[in-house]
Amino acid sequence: MRALFLSFCLMLTTLAAGADPLTPDQIASYVKPPLLLGEEVDETGVYALIDVYGKPAGYVFETEPLAPLPGFSGAPVNLLVMLDATGSFIEVRLIEQNEPIFVSGLGVAPFEKFLEQYRGLNIASPMVVGTPYGNSGGGASALTYLDGVTKATASIRIAHETVLAASLAVARERMQGVATAPPRAPDLDHDEPLDWAALVAQGIASHHLVSNARVQAGFDGTLWAGDDPEALADPEAAHVDLWILDLGPPAIARAVLSAQALEELQQFQALSPHDEPLLLIESARHGLVGEDFVRNTAPDLISAQQGGLPVALRDADLFVELAPGLPEGRAMILRADRRLGFDPTSEWELTLQIQRAHGSFQPVIGSRSFGFTHATPERFFLSETGPSALPPWQEALRGRAGDLGLLVVFLGGLIPALLLGQSRLAGLRTFVPLRLGVLAVTLGFVGWWAQGQLSVVTPLAVLRGALDGGSLAFLLYDPVSLLLWGAAVLGFLLWGRGLFCGWLCPYGAMQEFAHHLGRWLHLPRLPLPDAWDRQLKWLKYAVLATLVAIVLLAPAELETAAEVEPFKTAITTFFLREWYFALYAAAWIALSMVTFKGFCRYVCPLGALMAIGGLLRLRRWIPRRPECGSPCQLCRVRCNYRAIRPDGEIAYDECFQCLDCVTIHDSPTQCVPLILARRRSEARAQNLW
Structure with a gap:
């Protein structure tokens, strides 16, 4: 595994190719009569629009050269914007995007429907993505509200900020009467006595x-x-x-x-x-x-x-x-x-x-x-300074404040309980119902409600952004996922992959519920032979390496390849996708009823990345005895993940922190060494009498 990890690191040195700008002929195909495409006016790819008499009528441009704000794929959303001479939007068209939710989750139709709302609006009009609050009794609102796309708010915000940033850049440079002066900021050093x-x-x-x-x-x-x-x-x-x-x-x-x-x-x-x-x-x-x-x-x-x-x-x-x-x-x-x-x-x-x-x-x-x-x-105020366009991460934080607060409470209870009270927790008679309750919160709140299912697409997007020299600010558009990534990284240091894979992954929780449903239905267990199990556990690393290679060599194919993860289908879209995606995600759930969490153990590329991250683990947190493995094999036999070796050592890169072995280790009625020690003690006591 260490060799694979080193190979993985070496692959990060290869650069990914970017998309080429549209040619004038391609741009002209979007321009409809009575307008025509004029000459290119600067090196950023801004073209003039002219009317049938050759008079200036506006501008057309791609947003990527002017406002390359990265999306969740790591690449900018590229749009074609047409403005008339007064700064009103003639058209906003989608050229290229790799946002995960739109590639195959919801499809591009909702995205394109959103972009239609810009038609006729003016760049100088205040526009926000959202819904107006309150009812003024028919009075006009000072803001223009653009309807967002459910389940894709962060991606839509990125697109909206891209449109505004690129359009304002053109307006300030090219449009007399529309251009606005660079903003003046208060002079924080200016002081004078005032009452x-x-x-x-x-x-x-x-x-x-x-x-x-x-x-x-x-x-x-x-x-x-x-x-x-x-x-x-x-x-x-x-x-x-x-x-x-x-x-x-x-x-x-x-x-x-x-x-x-x-x-x-x-x-x-x-x-x-x-x-x-x-x-x-x-x-x-x-x-x-x-x-x-x-x-x-x-x-x-x-x-x-x-x-x-x-x-x-x-x-x-x-x-x-x-x-x-x-x-x-x-x-x-x-x-x-x-x-x-x-x-x-x-x-x-x-x-x-x-x-x-x-x-x-x-x-x-x-x-x-x-x-x-x-x-x-x-x-x-200070003298005029140049414009600065920043992603609206503050807006994203405010929009998710409630979810973030609940998630902080959830993590603030779970992590200390596992770190400080692991043995007490595992020794509770109600531990299994308690664990299932936590997993229900993970599935219902973290997954379906807060849309916090982590995906390997995010670190791959970070990789692509880093190699391309782009900003990683897109991570701030989804603060819930960012907080979960922070918890996962903390988990690497304390437990390895166990915290996320065992407690915080919504799709993993769904598979564990399927396992318990299978036991309730008295379905047979169909575990793979040990030899197959050992070999198949390497498959997830091969899947991860393949995805990294795609990022580096054919980034446009990443979203299709990332469908190996069923998370988008099962968690993000509630199985409301094409039948083959839904069947694929449901098949893994069904398999978990007879083979424990097969996707997590054998195929999940995110799990492979978590296992690599687990190399940062600072301690051996599962207690062991000299008798563990020789002669006692009870924990190994009971481990559903087969994360205990024959010699009793824990394979932490395969441990999901279910705590079953901790329960056995601390139980005087289950742990064989403890039972034998008790019997020896009782025998000595009887001999004394």
């Missing part, structure tokens, strides 16, 4: 009032003219009393926030350095959000624009406690992404939507919008 009076006097805190009379004037002559008795009764009172401040500069934030709120803001800025925090304080009767507003989403009653282009605002979900002396009212902190062109030093407009409802049953909603301008002095 509330100074903020107001210098216009750093802008104040905006809208009276009841002004709002009423907006609704006069409409269905909703009489639907606000309070406005009619007191027209001079304030309907909106709004303060706006930019909290990005530390000097401003220190002047308006309490110590606790300031600390939370600083933590937010460290995690989201490209987001500009904007404080709103509303002291009158209107408020800032509707009743159905959900934290950490786009505000339903607030939008913004700058230079005629929308600015995406989103709740920062931060604790807001104001310093003494500030206006009292409802306060919230919004965030605007500077990477998308928001410049805090240039005047921007915040729009507040005021709604009225007519009728008590299914009321008709009417709205009027009021705009307020704001800008922050340039001295608080």
Whole structure:
């Protein structure tokens, strides 16, 4: 096995080939009349679009040269984007992708359906992948929501960020009136003494009032003219009393926030350095959000624009406690992404939507919008810097926060129990039901719910990314799997492959349940002869070596070859695939009813990789006695994995940490040496009498 491991390492030195860019003729085939393909405008493969009269009409380009954000295959998703002269999407087409879920799991149809949503949208419009929260009663939303693809959220985010990053790069370089200035970041070293009076006097805190009379004037002559008795009764009172401040500069934030709120803001800025925090304080009767507003989403009653282009605002979900002396009212902190062109030093407009409802049953909603301008002095910000496009890993973390929290609790209970209480755990009379309960959580929560089934595709994608010199940031798009990989690596040091293969693999758990079902049905056991078992255990290493060779020599075929793993079928898609994939995955489950976990032991390439990783194991964690193996063979006979050699030594590269041998070793009624020792002791006691 060590020789195979060395061969595996040597294979990592070969480089994989990348995809060639499309030729002009190939690009022209995607361009439909009345547009025509023009000349190439730069070395990144951006081509002009022209109309039938030869006039400029937009641009067409592949995303890979401009935004090579790696996907889960390790390779970028390559898309063809067509923009008109105003920055609106004419078409977004899929050129090449190797995302595992779309190659053969869901197929490319859902991916292509997702890309159709860009048609007609403008690059300057704030777009997010997801579903709008709340119901504003028919009011317009400031964000454009793109429907994602179930079970493929991370891959869709990668594609969306690829489209935006590449399109903004072209827009900034080529499109007058659409291009936005590089973002300005707050100068963290700039400091000056400020208090509330100074903020107001210098216009750093802008104040905006809208009276009841002004709002009423907006609704006069409409269905909703009489639907606000309070406005009619007191027209001079304030309907909106709004303060706006930019909290990005530390000097401003220190002047308006309490110590606790300031600390939370600083933590937010460290995690989201490209987001500009904007404080709103509303002291009158209107408020800032509707009743159905959900934290950490786009505000339903607030939008913004700058230079005629929308600015995406989103709740920062931060604790807001104001310093003494500030206006009292409802306060919230919004965030605007500077990477998308928001410049805090240039005047921007915040729009507040005021709604009225007519009728008590299914009321008709009417709205009027009021705009307020704001800008922050340039001295608080650094000079302009170049654009920086980062993968939205923060968004992925927030989206999976609940699953991550539950997984941390699960791992935080399981790992210490196995490390510190192994013998006590194995000695419980209820150990088997307890183990099956843990495996049920692994299958149901980790696998089917959290979609945390690890696959050999991920380390192979890391290999390909490393050889190609690409970023490995794609790993952050699936934080649940990344956490499981971290647990597996920790398991290498403490137990070898046992932690993951024995406790955390959903498909392995499914096979173990099949084994117990076979015992319940009184099906015969069909173990392979020892000689066959020893030879077949090498098969998984051959499968792994073949996949590595494919990555290096024919990477386009990897996703097809990786179907040797039935995980995508059984866990990711719940067997809802083509019949031959479903039959293949189910056949291994059925086989496990008579031959214990045959796929895991003989074929699984991920198991082979885990066994190689197990070479990092730092200790022999299964207790042994001198009598183990000679004369006692009980543990070896009972081991379903055949991971105990005739001499009693444990083959840790084949051990799945089921703890059956630990149970036997510690049991005075099962362990033969303990039984014989007890009998000898009893005999000596009788002789003494």
